[in-house]
Amino acid sequence: MAVIGDFALLLALALSVYSFAAGLLALLSPDDSSWARIGETARRAGVVIFGAVLLAAIALVASAFRDDFSIAYIFHHSNRDLPGPYKFAVLWSGQEGSLLFWALLLSGYGFVLRLRYKTDPRLFAYASVILAGVQVFFLSLVYFAANPFGLIQGPLRADGSGLNPLLQYPEMVIHPPMLYLGYVGFTIPFAFALGALIMKYPGEKWIHITRRWTMVTWGFLTCGIFLGSHWAYSVLGWGGYWGWDPVENASLMPWLVGTAFLHSVMMQEKRGMLKVWNMWLVFATFWLAILGTFLTRSGIISSVHAFAQSSIGTWFAWFLAVSFAVFVFFFVKNKNSLRSEHKLEALVSRESSFLFNNLLFLLLTLDVLWGTWFPKISELVQGNKVTVGAPFYNRVAIPVALLLLLLTAVGPLLAWRKTSFESLKRNFLWPTIGALAVVLFVMFTPAGWGSIFGLRPWHDISYFYSLMTIFLSVLVTFTVASEFYRGGRVISEKTRQGMFASMVQLTHRNTRRYGGYIVHFGVVLAMIGFSGAALNQDKESEMGYGDHMQIGNYDLVCRSFTQDDNPNQGSEWALIDVYQNGEKIDTMTPQRIFYKASQQASTKPDIRQTFKEDLYLVYEGQNDKGQPIIKAHVNPMVIWIWIGAWVMVLGTLLALVEPAPAPVTVRVPKLVERAAPVAGD
Amino acid sequence: MTANSNTTLRRALHCALLCLAVFIFAGAGDPASRFTEIGHQLMCICGCGQILLECNHVGCPSSDNMRNELMAAVTRGDSDSLVQQAFVQKYGPTVLAAPTTAGFDRAAWILPIVALLLGFGIVILVVRAWRNRPEPVLADGVRPAAGADLDKFRERARQETDL
Numbered sequence: 001m002a003v004i005g006d007f008a009l010l011l012a013l014a015l016s017v018y019s020f021a022a023g024l025l026a027l028l029s030p031d032d033s034s035w036a037r038i039g040e041t042a043r044r045a046g047v048v049i050f051g052a053v054l055l056a057a058i059a060l061v062a063s064a065f066r067d068d069f070s071i072a073y074i075f076h077h078s079n080r081d082l083p084g085p086y087k088f089a090v091l092w093s094g095q096e097g098s099l100l101f102w103a104l105l106l107s108g109y110g111f112v113l114r115l116r117y118k119t120d121p122r123l124f125a126y127a128s129v130i131l132a133g134v135q136v137f138f139l140s141l142v143y144f145a146a147n148p149f150g151l152i153q154g155p156l157r158a159d160g161s162g163l164n165p166l167l168q169y170p171e172m173v174i175h176p177p178m179l180y181l182g183y184v185g186f187t188i189p190f191a192f193a194l195g196a197l198i199m200k201y202p203g204e205k206w207i208h209i210t211r212r213w214t215m216v217t218w219g220f221l222t223c224g225i226f227l228g229s230h231w232a233y234s235v236l237g238w239g240g241y242w243g244w245d246p247v248e249n250a251s252l253m254p255w256l257v258g259t260a261f262l263h264s265v266m267m268q269e270k271r272g273m274l275k276v277w278n279m280w281l282v283f284a285t286f287w288l289a290i291l292g293t294f295l296t297r298s299g300i301i302s303s304v305h306a307f308a309q310s311s312i313g314t315w316f317a318w319f320l321a322v323s324f325a326v327f328v329f330f331f332v333k334n335k336n337s338l339r340s341e342h343k344l345e346a347l348v349s350r351e352s353s354f355l356f357n358n359l360l361f362l363l364l365t366l367d368v369l370w371g372t373w374f375p376k377i378s379e380l381v382q383g384n385k386v387t388v389g390a391p392f393y394n395r396v397a398i399p400v401a402l403l404l405l406l407l408t409a410v411g412p413l414l415a416w417r418k419t420s421f422e423s424l425k426r427n428f429l430w431p432t433i434g435a436l437a438v439v440l441f442v443m444f445t446p447a448g449w450g451s452i453f454g455l456r457p458w459h460d461i462s463y464f465y466s467l468m469t470i471f472l473s474v475l476v477t478f479t480v481a482s483e484f485y486r487g488g489r490v491i492s493e494k495t496r497q498g499m500f501a502s503m504v505q506l507t508h509r510n511t512r513r514y515g516g517y518i519v520h521f522g523v524v525l526a527m528i529g530f531s532g533a534a535l536n537q538d539k540e541s542e543m544g545y546g547d548h549m550q551i552g553n554y555d556l557v558c559r560s561f562t563q564d565d566n567p568n569q570g571s572e573w574a575l576i577d578v579y580q581n582g583e584k585i586d587t588m589t590p591q592r593i594f595y596k597a598s599q600q601a602s603t604k605p606d607i608r609q610t611f612k613e614d615l616y617l618v619y620e621g622q623n624d625k626g627q628p629i630i631k632a633h634v635n636p637m638v639i640w641i642w643i644g645a646w647v648m649v650l651g652t653l654l655a656l657v658e659p660a661p662a663p664v665t666v667r668v669p670k671l672v673e674r675a676a677p678v679a680g681d
Numbered sequence: 682m683t684a685n686s687n688t689t690l691r692r693a694l695h696c697a698l699l700c701l702a703v704f705i706f707a708g709a710g711d712p713a714s715r716f717t718e719i720g721h722q723l724m725c726i727c728g729c730g731q732i733l734l735e736c737n738h739v740g741c742p743s744s745d746n747m748r749n750e751l752m753a754a755v756t757r758g759d760s761d762s763l764v765q766q767a768f769v770q771k772y773g774p775t776v777l778a779a780p781t782t783a784g785f786d787r788a789a790w791i792l793p794i795v796a797l798l799l800g801f802g803i804v805i806l807v808v809r810a811w812r813n814r815p816e817p818v819l820a821d822g823v824r825p826a827a828g829a830d831l832d833k834f835r836e837r838a839r840q841e842t843d844l
Contacts, residue, residue, distance in 0.1 A: 238731055356804060362800070378780070386780045386789075387774075389724060392778075631737065
């Protein structure tokens with residue numbers, strides 16, 4: 001298997017070099033049939049790369065299932081008793097395998113791109129060559145610097161080291177693929193954008209093509225980020241879902257810039273504006289995805305998520321520098337082809353709101369980038385490292401996020417070109433009053449209702465942020481609802497359909513716009529979920545048989561505690577009865593697990609989830625008497641984060657659906673009867 | 682009248698933004714518990730990368746001792762800065778979960794604010810510059826609809842879709 005995999009990688013590398021060189025020659029050469037044939041062979045070589053890399057990936061996965069511990073990578077990341085799904089996930093659980101997986105996804109995207117070349121043969125030819133260049137880099141990296149098929153040195157072992165226990169969770173099978181589909185996918189919009197820049201592409205067709213690819217990859221990255229958060233929440237046992245770890249930040253930065261691009265691209269499509277800006281945004285999204293990979297793998301920034309330190313950081317540093325230089329070269333050379341077709345007419349307009357939208361997304365990205373790099377910068381400047389954790393990010397990022405939420409409410413109701421003060425007053429007066437009413441209700445409802453009720457903004461800055469989030473979320477909801485209602489009502493009046501059917505027809509006619517509104521609503525739900533963090537409670541206690549612990553509205557009683565054992569792991573767990581108002585509502589079983597192969601322990605929290613709050617129990621350990629130490633958290637509104645993520649994904653899928661054409665009414669003139677002929681005519 | 686309304690709106694927006702900025706950056710309010718507040722400003726030094734009061738690293742050799750030290754300091758009545766200084770002296774500057782506001786660490790806090798102000802300023806300047814550009818002419822010499830024609834269409838759209 002190692003020989004097959006190694007050969008497949010070499011073949012893929014050779015094909016990618018050919019695809020790049022021959023494709024480039026064909027583009028630079030005169031437009032005749034012989035060079036066109038060479039260009040076609042380059043395209044076909046690009047298609048075949050996918051087959052070669054897929055063969056290498058299959059060889060690696062098969063080695064895991066066959067327990068081939070002669071391969072060092074398999075030895076370090078698998079063992080005989082590892083369940084099947086995790087043996088499959090060995091492909092992306094380590095440095096070398098994950099780079100092979102990256103190359104696989106890149107070649108998969110390239111496969112689709114090269115098959116669809118007839119959409120615009122010239123543009124696709126440029127994109128294919130640029131993509132081949134990126135493939136040359138990744139395949140060289142995998143083959144020469146991080147080859148997963150290296151053989152183990154010394155005597156063969158009977159069993160492997162096993163997978164890190166924290167990775168043995170169902171989301172291990174889906175979170176990394178989603179994340180990588182997002183990261184890798186941003187190469188495609190970049191390839192189209194650079195291709196369009198090089199060829200001075202006339203018109204905006206390239207942006208339509210690029211936008212759809214970007215939406216797909218953005219959707220995958222959104223899934224990946226939320227799956228990672230859910231995994232951290234469900235497994236790590238600290239009661240949180242986002243730690244502002246550098247590796248987490250590395251996924252957030254391209255997502256933020258990609259989101260900015262998805263908004264500002266509308267300016268280019270509708271008004272022929274922001275062409276230079278969009279070109280840089282697409283490049284920045286791609287570049288930040290590579291930068292994130294550099295951070296994760298180089299060891300330059302310490303992180304609990306990072307792969308082991310290696311020399312491949314140098315490879316990535318060079319690739320970042322070269323890709324930046326290439327882009328800047330062609331931008332300087334061809335920027336005159338990116339002139340705007342219209343001018344801005346008013347500060348209060350849809351165009352300006354997109355500008356401010358982009359500003360805020362970029363500010364957030366800068367804040368995250370600055371916070372991620374500051375420990376290294378501090379070490380270089382003053383010789384000592386500092387920590388940049390949640391207190392920093394919460395302080396700088398939350399105000400910007402709230403401003404973005406405000407724009408989410410305001411932006412869609414601003415008209416293109418200019419919006420009058422009267423229009424602003426008309427559109428926002430009642431939604432603002434409604435949102436204010438909701439906030440006042442939340443503030444002055446008795447705190448005994450639990451969750452977020454009874455918050456007073458002057459008690460703590462975090463309460464103020466939570467109430468602002470609720471206010472702005474209600475405002476956005478009014479905006480989204482009014483858009484659906486207005487459009488649905490017009491169709492209903494014209495077609496005499498019911499309101500719901502009219503809204504469905506409205507959505508189907510403009511899936512991109514209304515899918516986007518649904519994504520906005522998903523963001524609102526997630527933000528409401530985040531706002532509950534201000535009211536998190538936690539408590540820790542040793543609990544023997546029959547011992548009680550009070551937290552929030554819950555009375556926890558330890559019914560018993562015990563142990564279990566199987567070939568893969570040993571575990572300790574507690575049976576905790578949950579009471580509310582004297583009535584038993586649930587039994588929970590937090591556990592601690594010891595993984596034998598890797599000799600590591602981890603906690604497995606138990607979570608009781610409701611729409612109002614989560615009760616989250618962690619088995620922290622045992623005291624001297626062998627009694628469990630239980631840590632309990634009450635985390636309000638967390639479920640709305642996951643619901644919001646689902647809504648965002650559904651909105652994205654809807655936005656990708658082809659819109660239905662509007663029904664066309666054709667007037668046919670009534671046939672006029674001819675008069676009967678009379679004699680003499 | 683319209684010009685006055687726009688000026689009033691602009692001034693109201695400026696005031697609202699200023700109040701918001703003061704509110705946000707003033708750090709209003711006192712925490713329910715000093716232990717919880719300070720505990721969330723410190724890092725566990727066992728290498729888990731978690732906030733001290735959130736560390737659940739199984740078998741962590743550090744967090745229990747650190748929590749006991751923090752509780753003792755809070756019970757003694759030490760001020761927040763004194764507690765933080767004591768932890769820094771014992772465990773090093775990385776024990777703080779965020780940069781301080783002294784020396785080079787200040788740069789961590791200043792840059793986001795400068796970027797925000799600069800960014801807003803640049804966008805406003807860009808908008809003004811674009812508004813003053815000459816109207817571009819399309820390839821066939823056609824100019825886009827403007828003025829009374831556009832306003833007529835807008836008013837019609839508003840009447841048809843108004844709630």
